[in-house]
Amino acid sequence: MTDDDSSQNDSLLDLGANRGDPLSDINEHDQDLASMSAEGKKALALEKVRRAVRKHGEDGISVTEIMEVTGLTRKTVSSHLDRLRNLREIYRQKKGKQMFLYYPNGKPLHGVGREYIECSDGETGIEIQLAKGKNDDLYFHVTEKRFSLLEGETSEGAIIFPMEDLDKVFKGLNSLSEEVDQDHVHN
Incomplete structure (x- = not known):
């Protein structure tokens, strides 16, 4: 198998991991900070944290x-990690009594199985992973994936739920589907 063949099954996170330091290009702009607006500085800091988790977070990365990687303060890093968690771009797991490790969303820590369902629109897919x-x-770790020629594959959002709740999830989906079907019939 050639390198080209193996890359067809890699996620964007895997592909990006081999492209060198993702922070190097963003750190080049640090000398321009004095001329940047507060919003620009905030956006740059967020991007630094996002890239640090994507590059170094496969095995978990601490605050x-x-x-150390970004040169940002603890308060700034923590603030942006909270924002990225709210956007579901990253997730965290507690390690020990007080430490959290952060991971890029889209790759569960200990995957034991994977299934990909391509949606009928041809641009969206659902990746389902079973993880310990x-x-x-x-x-179950369910991630919505989108593909575009411009951006490649991107994760749009994800949910995680215990395998023991699978029946509840299906019952909820069926109930919602029936409710929507009935509403459409009456309208």
């Missing part, structure tokens, strides 16, 4: 490690 979590409990 302290992100501070705390106490070796199994979780």
Whole structure:
């Protein structure tokens, strides 16, 4: 198998990991900080944190490690990690009593199985992974993926739920589907 063949099954996160330091190009702009607006500085800091987690977070990365990589303060890093978690671009897991490790969304920590469903629009897919979590409990990690020629494959959002709740999830989906179908019939 050639390198070209193996890249067809890689996610964007995997492909980006081989492109050199993703922070090098963004750190080049640090000398221009004095002329940047507050919003520009905030956006640059967010991008630094995002890239640090994508590059170094496959095995988990702590706030302290992100501070070292980006040169940002703990308060700034923590603030942007919260924002990225709210956007579901990253997730965290507790390690020990007080430390959290951050991971890029789209790759569960201990995957044991994977399925990809291509949607009928030809641009959207759903990646379903089964992964081990705390106490070796199994979780479904469902990620919406989109593909465009301009951006390639991107993760749009994800949910994680325990495997034991699968029946509840399907019942909820079926119930919602029936409700929507009935509403469309009456309208």
